[in-house]
Each structure stands twice: as structure tokens, then as C-alpha cells.
Amino acid sequence: MTDTPYRINYTKNANMETMKGLYNAVTGNPTVQNVANTTAAAVGTAVNTVNDGIRGDIKQRDLSTYTVEDCQKGNYITTDFGTRMSDTDTSLKGGERGPILLEDFHFREKTTHFDHERIPERAVHARGAGAHGYFQMYEAIPDLSCADVFQHPSERTPVFVRFSTVAGSRGSADTVRDVRGFAVKFYTKEGNWDLVGNNIPIFFVQEAIKFADLVHAAKPEPHNEIPQAQTAHDNFWDFISLTPESTHMTLWTMSDRAIPRSYRLMQGFGVHTFVLYNADGKRRFVKFHWTPKLGSHSLVWDESQKITGADPDFHRRDLWEAIESGAYPEWELGLQIVEEEDEHKFDFDILDSTKFIPEELAPIRYVGKMVLNRNPDNYFAETEQVAFCTQHVVPGIAFSNDPLLQGRNHSYLDTQITRLGGPNFQEIPINKPVCPVTNNQRDGAHRMTINKGRVNYFPNRFGCPMTATAAQGGYVHPPTMVHGPKIRARGPKFAEHFNQARYFYNSLCSWEKEHVIKSYAFELGHVDDLGVREKMIQRLNCVDLDLAQKVASAIGVKPPTTFDGNAHDQRSAKLTLAGSPRDSIATRKIAFLIGPGYNSAQLKTVRAGLAAAGAVTVVIGPTKGEQEKGDEAQFTYTSCKSVLFDGLVLVGGTQYEKMSQIGEVKQFVNETFKHCKPIGAIEEGAEFLKTFGFIGVGIAGPGEQDVSSQGVVTSMKFSPSIMDLSGTISWGKDLHKAIAEHRHFERIIDPVPA
């Protein structure tokens, strides 16, 4: 690999020693080990030349010193300690048919390594996928925070992000109904900052001390370890029904937010109220928001259940493929700021993580963006070994007294010690900061650093390493008043649990409400204990009477007749997924189902038109590979399912009477419709679609105009300009709109068999 220059612009503590240390720590480059005779300016120039290419960032540079090229072609196979081996397939035996000898050091070493290759999976969030990228500010915000990561719009801070589900094991499916983890590690010049959030802005419990109970209840039941990666069981709802503060969170997890279409198409939230402080020590409260550029979109429940079988790696694959194809996922970082003096002005407590701060009360200011542009080289080394800790902060970012956050600050460091085998996990390449680590920590399992010298304590007669003042970039906890008796209690506003739950439910559009009702009906329908089901209906009846009644009727509980809560009508247009941007079809995956006689010109034209707008097109034919007119099919009717796509196109020419005899084809079309996805059809394709008799859907007939109805876009006349988006109307334009809409929930889908 060539020696790419990269950026270090360390202004805050810009003395020569720091520059040297920083440079050497990051590069490990012997040619610049001694820069003592060089001027600071020269070092600055040497390291300041920026290469913003994918592999040019400072963290990638650091990681590359540990990276070994693929397969090591041309090398001989060796033992772990370097001895070349003549045979790695046959063990050393006492005679061809005799016992294996203890002397076979190669067999023993290879097998012993294998025997110890697994580490404990994460206690929660075991299933995940990660990616590298960068964070960049739009403008500096020194008024809000002195953190260096927020000051330089011209610079890119490397990040590593890990998305995850919560409840399932490492090998569980991606698309289960669950909260999604959204953990971001910023490799800043002042050390690592970990923002360990979720895709839902609130949490189940108010106190960290309840986390173990929550997770025990959510995980598979202890006697038989069933069910995997789902909360549809007695123990979970038993806990929830007895924990009224959780009601609000379950409204979110029963909503479509818990079945995202993609990690790329979901929001992220820091959840807690954090604190930002500036160079003058002025503190403000902040909530962090990640908003995806392509909008927030979800699956439908029937579909997500089917994907768990059709492609358990659905989200992992989606993230990987998007990055490999150059369609880099992007989010904006938003800040919701609350002045310190306004801490108590809300009717909820901002320290209570079961509440969000409505945007109407504190608008979001978008200050930067995050782009993920590189897949990991090695899943285990990077995504599995990455260790996020909420307590990893940098000067300018601090904690509020949220008891959930305070407790998390203990738990994350603690868990890594078990998971990663000791206290030196900060030396694992993916966890290493890009700035120097200089302290008196020594020893412990797997210590990599060879610290020279006699001193491993402080103070010492050499005064090293020095403590840093705030002006020297030291973390000085912003002075904060702490008062009150030592007491196991919570603030008085923590006692109210249902107002925001109702606020959220009020804000949902009609199809979102219907999905929430069906989700509760599904989950509680798996609960055998009648007492638990009854208790849950009592909880829901503190949120909304109609919700409680409909769920009760579905789960064999007597529906309540009068509402038991505060019947307020507050709502926000910001909380419905229906309000998310719907103007792009970038990265949507569209299937083309073709059969004998298909029209190749139509196929090519429509594919090219969709691809030009950023969509991914996939051909499904009777056989894999080259088709009768030379087009390539990536899948066959039997090797893939409709649930893996965002929409379907049926071009003309195909002898659909033959296709209609094939069960998989009929299921494909029915399911696409049932899951409310866009369907485009031309000529014979439109006629074929008519045979399905979808209720209320208009379809173009012979000699008729193009028809776009409920996301079904049909035309009886193909023209080479059909995908021209510049005119006022065209089939292509309507198809584009239907795909951008993502789902068409106005359809009547109940009678559709699929």
C-alpha cells in the first residue's frame, strides 16, 4: 500500500511533543519517529495534507497496520509461531491406521485455536452489523460545546457504527420485531466519543437497576430457552404489565419502527438527555438525533416474519451491498437544546428516559452529517470486537443525572471485561483511539503495549504523564450542583407514565394505529396467562380506549367500556412515519419477473430508467443466468421470494398464461400486493395483473390511458420514452412516484392469499 498522507490538525494542545506523539502513535511510521529537529509547522504540513478518499482517513490508516492481505498468496502455510508445514490435512500417526500421536504439535495447535475461537456474545444487542465512515459538521458550534469534533466543518472525523437487534442471539434473524441499536464510535482527536443509542427515542425503564430484570424477561424463558429473538411470550408481558413506565416504549415497539426496512432507513437517538458545555463552562442539555437522508421506512409484519426465513441476514446484507455499490448511507446529526434554566419547565422530567422532548418544545438543529462508506475487512476483528461504552466522552460533552444513563456508565465497561477477556480491550485495533494514550495502566491479560521505564504510578518523581487543564485539552467535569438526601427515590414527575404514550398514539396516522393494534394482538396472543393479558389491557386503557378495546377483543379479554386515562388530544406531526420524506427511489430493490416470450427492449428500458434514479433492479426468470433474449436473471422463481424486494415490474411479451400455472409466480405477485408494495406492469403484464382481481385497483385495458391506482401503475402502450421523467405525465413517472411512496396502505389486502 502506498504511503498516503492524512490529516492531523491538532490545534488545541499544539506543542511539539504532542504532535510527535500523535503522529507516531497513528502512523507507527519509523521514518518519522524522530521529528524533534523538525519545526511544528513542518510536522503540521507533513500530516495536514488530506486524503479524503475512502481509505485515507486517520483511523483506517491506524487499522491498516494490523491488516493482513487476503489469503496470503505465494506464502507457505506455517504454524502460529512461524514454522512452515508440509502437510495440514493429515495428522501424525503411529502407522497409517494407528492412533494420532501427542507429538503432532500442528494438529494440537490448530485444533486448540479452533476450540477457543468463540467469545461470549453480547448480553444484549448480540446480533449486529457494522460499517466505517466519517462525521462532518456543517458549521462550528463553539457556543454550545468546546468538543473539537464539533469545531471544524472542513474536517472529517472517522466513525465506526454498529447497528443491532436487542433480544436475539448472535445468529438470530435481522428482521424480528425489536428495538434496533444505533451505536456510533467517533475517533476524535481528543479521544473516543461513543454515542450508544437506539432507533427509538425513549426506553423501557427509568432506572438502570431495572435493566437486568427487563432483559431477563425479554430474553427466551429460562427453563426451555424459547422463544428466540421475540418478545411474544408470557414473561416479557408479565414484566411489562407490572411496570407501568414501560407502556410508552411498547407503543413504539408495537409500531412499525420496530420492523425497519433497513438500518439505512431508520432514525437514531441518543435517548438520554446529555449535557454540552462550552469553553466558558456554560452548560446546556441536549438530545442527539440521527435522521436518515433517504427517509424512515418500515417493513410490514407478515413480510418481516417471512424474511426471517428467506434471508435472516436481510439488514446485514442490505447495509453491506449498499456500501459496496457506492450508495453510502447518510444521516444528519440533530441537536435538541434545552437551556439549563429551562430544566424544569416541562410537565415531564428531562432526566426520565421513558419520555422524549417534543420537537414543538425544543426544535432540532441539524449541525452535521455522518456517511458510512466502507465495510469492515473482518467481521470478528471489527464488528464483534468493537466495544462501545457510554462513559467514553470527550471535553465539551457530559452526562445529565438521568439514572438510566448514570447506570449505563458502569455497565458497559464492566461487560467488555468479560466479553473481551480483560481490561486491555482498548488496545484492540477497532477500539484504539487515534490520539495518544499515555497513562500509568500496565499489565492485565493480552497487554500489547510494551511500556518502557520504571514508573507505573502517579505522582512520580518524573511528573509523567502530566495532568491537563481544560485549556490543555483536559476533561474537567463541568461543575454541577448536587443536593438532596441519600435516598432510593425518583423525581416526582417520573411517576406519570401515560401522557406521552397517548401523545405518541394520537400522532400516528390511521394505518400506523392499525399496525400497532395488530402487533399487540399478535404479541399478547402468544401470552397464555389470562391475568397478564388482562393487566396489559388495563395499561393500554390508560393510553387509548379504542386501542384497549380492539386489542382486548382479539386476545380473549373483556373489552373496557370507559377510558381510564387523561383524554388529552395533544399530538405531533413529527412522530408519524407517514411524514418521512418520500421523494427518492435510491437503493430501492425492484424485481422484474419475466417468463417465456418476454420483451427484452421493455425490460432494458425500464431497468435503465429505474437504475438512473438510483434503484437496484433484479431479474427473476425461469432459470438462472442467460435468458432466451440474452438478458441475465439473477434469481429463479424458486430461489427467491417477493419479500426481499421493494416492488415488482411485469413487462410485456411474456406468455403469462404459462406463468399463471406456476404457484411461486402467483405467490410472488399476491405477496407483493399484500405487502402494499408498488407494482408496475406494461401490456401483457397489465393484463396478467388484472387476473388477480385485486379489490378496487384500476388497471389499464386495451386502448386505454395509463392508470396509476393504489401504487399499481399500468400501461397498455410501451414507448422507448416511457421512463422519461421530464414530462408532466408518464408511466415511468408514476412508477417512480409509487416506488418513492414505499408502501400503499390504502389497499384492501385481507382477502389476498399469500
Ligand code: HDD
Ligand atoms: Fe445498552 C449494549 C443501547 C440501556 C447495558 N446497548 C448496547 C448496545 C446498544 C445499546 C446500541 C450495543 C452496542 C454495540 O453495538 O456493541 N442500551 C442502549 C440504549 C439504552 C440502553 C439506547 C437506553 C437508553 N444498556 C442499557 C442499560 C444497561 C445496558 C440501562 C445496563 C444497566 N447495553 C448494556 C450492556 C451491553 C449493551 C449489557 C451489551 C453489550 C455491550 O453493552 O457492549 O452493557
